[in-house]
Amino acid sequence: MKSNAAAAAAFHEIADLLDVLGEKFKPEAYRRAARSIESLTEDLGAVAARDQLREIPGVGQAIEEKIREFLRDGTIPYLEKLRAEIPAGVVAMMRVEGLGPKTARKFWTDLGVESPNALLEAIDAGRLAGVKGFGPVKIAKIRTALGAAASSQSRRPLLQAALVAEQIVATLKERSPVTQIEIAGSFRRRRETVGDLDILVTSSEPEKVLDAFAALEGATIVLRGPTKETIRTRDGLQVDLRVLAPESFGAALQYFTGSKDHNVATRSLARDRGLKINEYFVVRGEERLPSSTEAEIYRSIGLPWIPPEIREARGEIEAARAGTLPVLLEPGDLVAELHLHVRPSDGAAELAALARSAGDAGLRTLGLIPGSHEEFDRLVAWAHGRSSPSIRVGWERPYGAELPKFSTAPAFHVLSANGLEPPAQADSEPLDPGSWVGHFGSDPDTPAGPERLAAWSRWAVAAKCPLELTPSPGYDGLDAVSARRLVEGGGAVVVSELGVGPERPRALAVGTARRAWITRSSVLNAAAWPGP
């Protein structure tokens, strides 16, 4: 496998192994290159063929050579050497909560402990007692973390995190004196998966907010200081809360939204202007510049405000500087929801309510998908002549499956990839007009990997077939990197929030579209789309 994702994985692994060796700056250098490669909208092989690997941020001479080795042989000798030197379990130990490279290395070299399991045995055998730096509290914590490491997943799908986030924000607003509240981090950037939630608040009574946060149902307190508190929810999601002074809110929001690479770039711009940006203020010498809003932070470095979804150091700083930031898709740009499944039990009253919600949400067209032939006919009859919104009845079937005979042709076709790879030939399958492909994962819990999504977007460019974005990027819908690849190639997307009721304001599918630098002109169901 010589995909971008596989190359990135190799560099991430090199970084982890170098961490164990105690290298100070190399791991970050390899990680930076890995992140750049992950967000590349082109195949690494194509970039190498043009001899432009060095243009990838974070790729210099040494990493360019390793990329070429990888593309040629599928392996990197340097990585092989490191693997031979360091047991894989030591990296796994480093991953355990509260353990880092120093500790993992110490256990390995001083105690001969080479894996999390071996560490557990060593603790039970009392071999950690008396080791310098490891008191009873720390040992107990490690023991707990070892138990948790096996069961808790690290990152979870965006949608799942959104449900938790909404709940927590609503509760804090209701039960504590918060003035401003915002979720920062990768959730705000609408990454496909979220590792933790970073909640920022301002309040005149911080203690009360911290208390309310600690009292959230099912919460376990991980740590609590005067300005910062961390809990773990019942299902294992870590949530950080930071209480800030209002004059620092913009600086903190910018700082904790990231991404890391974006912040490195903004800080370097600040340095060029004789400024420093930290999580509290923009500082010129001793002077604190206004830092209560993000716009002020960006203004101080001569930039317009940059939408959080594209803060990934993938050209947004340059675009902001040149005044060419894209006008990203907004929820209000969507004039149609084209992916709404109708339940067999939905009678005329329920359908009318759906239509009303859609109209209330500002939609001009609602696309309904029945589950059976009979329902199809019933819906077509019901939909006839309706307007504001007008109703279209479509059909969903696995990609490649034959379309059943209908008395009236479906208005649109959702073709489910269902975990399959795209056909090798773009034109192997004649597509009905009004077709697009979605459901890339094999089931709701299994995401399609970046390789498969990239393959579908390559296919879609050639086949001139739109692909679907949903609230579960990488799972049922396209991820942002592949979506950007698709529209850069001239392709289009259908943005489906999969609902018209209260869940619609979440706009997670729109978030993914924004992350992919998508403007409304590439969106089939947005106002400005030139038409099929």
Added chain:
DNA sequence: GCCGTTTTCGGCCCGACTGTTTTCAGTCG
């Protein structure tokens, strides 16, 4: 290992928090 409209060498974010250590090291974000 990467990077450079102040540097091709010398930087690379740094503050909060915890446990243990009596002044700090490690982790985390």
